[in-house]
Amino acid sequence: MSSLSNVMLSPLSALYRAVTQARLAAYNRGLLPITKLAAPVISIGNLTTGGTGKTPLVEWVCRMLARKQRRVCILTRGYGRLNPASRVLVSDGSTVLTNAVEAGDEPFLLAQNLKGLAAVISDPNRIAAGEWALNNLDVEVFVLDDGFQHLALARDLNILTIDATNPWGGGKLLPAGRLREPRSGLSRADCVVVTRADQSDELVSLEAEIQRLIGSRRVFTSEMIVKGISRMNSERLEELVSLPQPAAAFCAVGNPESFFELLRRGGVDPVFARTFPDHHQYTQAEVDSLIRESREGGAQSIITTAKDAVKLQQSEFELPCYVLNIEISINEENRIIQMVDAAGAS
Structure with missing residues (x-):
């Protein structure tokens, strides 16, 4: 400020x-x-x-x-x-x-x-x-x-x-x-x-x-703690290392840097990252823009938070979209x- x-x-x-x-x-x-x-x-x-x-x-x-x-x-x-x-x-x-x-x-x-x-x-x-x-x-x-x-x-x-x-x-x-x-x-x-x-x-x-x-x-x-990752609209957990890379990341949470830090600690350094205001409601146009910019950065997949994923269950992704699942x-x-x-x- x-x-x-x-x-x-x-x-x-x-x-x-x-x-x-x-x-x-x-x-x-x-x-x-x-x-x-x-x-x-x-x-x-x-x-x-x-x-x-x-x-x-x-x-x-x-x-x-x-x-x-x-x-x-x-x-x-x-x-x-x-x-x-x-x-x-x-x-x-x-x-x-x-x-x-x-x-x-x-x-x-x-x-x-x-x-x-x-x-x-x-x-x-x-x-x-x-x-x-x-x-x-x-x-x-x-x-x-x-x-x-x-x-x-x-x-x-x-x-x-x-x-x-x-x-x-x-x-x-x-x-x-x-x-x-x-x-x-x-x-x-x-x-x-x-x-x-x-x-x-x-x-x-x-x-x-x-x-x-x-x-x-x-x-x-x-x-x-990272529990694992899952594909959008899937409950099956996989290891974070299985995420197709290079990967992009985005979120609309109160502390976005913590999300990106968890990814980096797990071996995922996003080639493209975007943040939105906390509790943001996504439009399909925003999702399309995210995918376009992620592809321009060379991403093979995109990942977001579980909090964001619940608002994106009806959205269409032209890149594989994954969800980071965490617990305290x-x-x-x-x-x-x-x-x-x-x-x-x-």
Whole structure:
């Protein structure tokens, strides 16, 4: 961001800070109501906007709860969907009931990956959605996606994710930076999961700063692991090394460099790369342009993220299109499993 932009946006960031702190104070003093659902709530959220690796952690937590035979429901806003004010039952826990356009890309991806394990509801009113789920889906535990700033809903475990590659969003509050609230907000977290820890050279100092802000509570580190690649609209996994090369790559995610870094570490150095804004909805014309530029660069194939793939299932590709499938790996995972199990049973 240019110096001129910083000067112009700084007053807006100051106003944003004042509103954020006033809102937090109102909840702390009981001036704004906090609702407790009749089932445990595990919240997973960010201090910054997008791209922290939160979605793989949401999936991981749901899988841990499902191992204990808990009936799980994800409550999410569903960014980037067609009608953001509506309620969409993305999955009832056994069947995926809609598409990525109506659900939002991340909720639809979670519904696909957790079919048979967790229900998913996209609704900006997470309290009303939770009450509906209790009455209609026989839910035993909720996972609140992107819930750190959703102070109106009480939670039994408050997990905060911090991306090691960009932990503080440029150090400024919105709109000058990517911080949703000051760093002091970490004090509300029951634990912190540092994502992409293997991609940072400043991990030791970052952990020390986080620990200073949250005191004796736990700080976990994690990394994204490549499970394999699959052809578009196929569930069969192959090794990343089997990707036809030279290859091109594209994505519309919050942290595109992390995607490209995973490819490079796996031996794939894209001859052409393109990024789009997070949650971007692709047109066939854009896909055709991607293919044309990829071919001009000598690519024999093209690869994207699983989050992007759910929006491209009806698109036509004149090059073989592959999907990178990842999962989160957490150090000392037994300790966070204990926290999740305890909260889910509370």
